[in-house]
Amino acid sequence: MSQNKISTDKLNLYYGDNHILKDITIGIRAKAVTALIGPSGCGKSTFLKSLNRMNDLIDGVRIEGTVYLDGKDIYGPQVDVTRLRKRVGMVFQQPNPFPMSIYDNIAYGPKVHGVKSKERLDEIVEQSLRQAAVWEEVENQLRKPALGLSGGQKQRLCIARALAVEPEVLLMDEPTSALDPASTLKVEELINRLKRKYTIIIVTHNMQQAVRVSDDTAFFLLGEMVECGTTDRLFARPTDRRTKEYITGKFG
Amino acid sequence: MMRKLKDDVLLCLIYLAAFLAEFLLIGILAYVFVRGFPHISWHFLTTVTSILEGTVGIAGNIVNTIYMVVLTLAIAVPVGIGSAIYLNEYARPGKVVRLIEFTTQTLSGIPSIIFGLFGMVFFGVTLGLGYSILTGALTLSLMVLPLITRNTQEALKAVPESYRNGAVGMGAGKWYMIRTILLPSAMPGIVTGIILAVGRILGESAALLFTAGSGYFLPRSFGGWFHKLVESGGTLTIQLYLSMEKAQYDTAFGIAVVLLGMVLCLNLVTRVMVSRFEMPKYTDAGGR
Ligand SMILES: Nc1ncnc2c1ncn2[C@@H]1O[C@H](COP(=O)(O)OP(=O)(O)OP(=O)(O)O)[C@@H](O)[C@H]1O
Ligand SMILES: [Mg+2]
Numbered sequence: 001m002s003q004n005k006i007s008t009d010k011l012n013l014y015y016g017d018n019h020i021l022k023d024i025t026i027g028i029r030a031k032a033v034t035a036l037i038g039p040s041g042c043g044k045s046t047f048l049k050s051l052n053r054m055n056d057l058i059d060g061v062r063i064e065g066t067v068y069l070d071g072k073d074i075y076g077p078q079v080d081v082t083r084l085r086k087r088v089g090m091v092f093q094q095p096n097p098f099p100m101s102i103y104d105n106i107a108y109g110p111k112v113h114g115v116k117s118k119e120r121l122d123e124i125v126e127q128s129l130r131q132a133a134v135w136e137e138v139e140n141q142l143r144k145p146a147l148g149l150s151g152g153q154k155q156r157l158c159i160a161r162a163l164a165v166e167p168e169v170l171l172m173d174e175p176t177s178a179l180d181p182a183s184t185l186k187v188e189e190l191i192n193r194l195k196r197k198y199t200i201i202i203v204t205h206n207m208q209q210a211v212r213v214s215d216d217t218a219f220f221l222l223g224e225m226v227e228c229g230t231t232d233r234l235f236a237r238p239t240d241r242r243t244k245e246y247i248t249g250k251f252g
Numbered sequence: 253m254m255r256k257l258k259d260d261v262l263l264c265l266i267y268l269a270a271f272l273a274e275f276l277l278i279g280i281l282a283y284v285f286v287r288g289f290p291h292i293s294w295h296f297l298t299t300v301t302s303i304l305e306g307t308v309g310i311a312g313n314i315v316n317t318i319y320m321v322v323l324t325l326a327i328a329v330p331v332g333i334g335s336a337i338y339l340n341e342y343a344r345p346g347k348v349v350r351l352i353e354f355t356t357q358t359l360s361g362i363p364s365i366i367f368g369l370f371g372m373v374f375f376g377v378t379l380g381l382g383y384s385i386l387t388g389a390l391t392l393s394l395m396v397l398p399l400i401t402r403n404t405q406e407a408l409k410a411v412p413e414s415y416r417n418g419a420v421g422m423g424a425g426k427w428y429m430i431r432t433i434l435l436p437s438a439m440p441g442i443v444t445g446i447i448l449a450v451g452r453i454l455g456e457s458a459a460l461l462f463t464a465g466s467g468y469f470l471p472r473s474f475g476g477w478f479h480k481l482v483e484s485g486g487t488l489t490i491q492l493y494l495s496m497e498k499a500q501y502d503t504a505f506g507i508a509v510v511l512l513g514m515v516l517c518l519n520l521v522t523r524v525m526v527s528r529f530e531m532p533k534y535t536d537a538g539g540r
Binding site: 059083085090096161165 | 344412414415417418419420421422423424425428432433436437
């Protein structure tokens, strides 16, 4: 378990009376890409959000079990949620840049965490945009509103924004589902490069995408984690009948 | 053929109605301007009425108006924005919030004379503030509070949920997120509410007559500018009302022109401010 960046132990989550996540026990390898697949409504996003406590914002959520980040319970009493969310960043399905300049978007996170010096911020902005492979496209318009970018650029901007606080883990909830094929390809290439430095968990509805970008895959169904393993193995020789049916497109 | 004729006739009627409405409005403005402008002079604007010398001036009323606007906003804007933020971002949605929202809406439909009655009795008598600019401003604050709260709330509701998630997901605390993301995005709506409030303050007479009274003097010493807050002071609209009562129509039209000028300026300033704050609107920022 020592090489696991994140692991959960019998994680259960309820929205009011609805039991959404059921006894999820899983280990996520460090500096690898883990794909979460499964039909709509099976709890992938909910699971993802429970890893940086974004569910805290929703009324009526109850969580049982434990989530470990580097072996420490993130729901423990000593945990500083701000610190946690700095370490575990998130990229959403719909690109959601703030209505401010490209520069200010990237600088937002570092400012939250107390970076004040202009030089340092300049540095972070350039570095993050380079890492997210949008620097060339935006370097001459850093002061322009981020909302004016194309969908694909926006999403890479949001990835850059998440990277700017130097997270250890990146949670991505269907990051390419709102993008065209060319932009999707760029984001996938990006993920492949980023995994050298970051632990990445990506939710996707696209089997080919899971195969292309991920090292490990976990299959969710009706709130349960049915099967997980290396992507090559899971797609070649699924052990569970339901996994096999899902990846061969029998339902979904 | 018949149909074409019918369409044409209808179109003519619509044009006529539009023309009439425009014409009436411009006509009224022009009339007020023509009647009032000749009576505006440097003397009229910079002195106060003197019975001894038999001159008329509205400097005191202009100062009172500025006091009234600034003081009322100073009270109502923080409270209004604060309560909108509370209702929208902190309070749990439910019966209580809906009740407060309903009350706020109702409050904005109450005739202003009732605010005047309450203000006079409560602020003037019970709190002992008497006829004063302070009493008037407190009364008007109650009156414009719903405007500011509602406009701010609507603006906050229009901020996409995805902005909140983005900020909070990065570790921003709630208040930090509100300050850096919500309030700037909601600024055009907030400014609109404030401008509407200023419009009401400028135009108000019923709620002020028995709260702020009709004093029209300028302060005579430095301390007087502060003491003014607890003295009676009539705004331009009050003075206009009193002039009409005394059949001093020249003065009345003069004041009317000054008021119209203020409202016009206000509208221009608003436009500039709102367009400054406005971010380009692209639709795919993500829904709630
Ligand atoms: N805020 C909420 N309140 C109550 N129930 C919710 C809430 N969010 C999600 N759910 C429920 O939790 C279940 C899992 O939702 P979740 O969004 O995690 O699914 P998902 O696997 O991400 O689906 P998709 O692939 O469509 O994004 C669904 O049944 C959904 O109705
Ligand atoms: Mg989802």
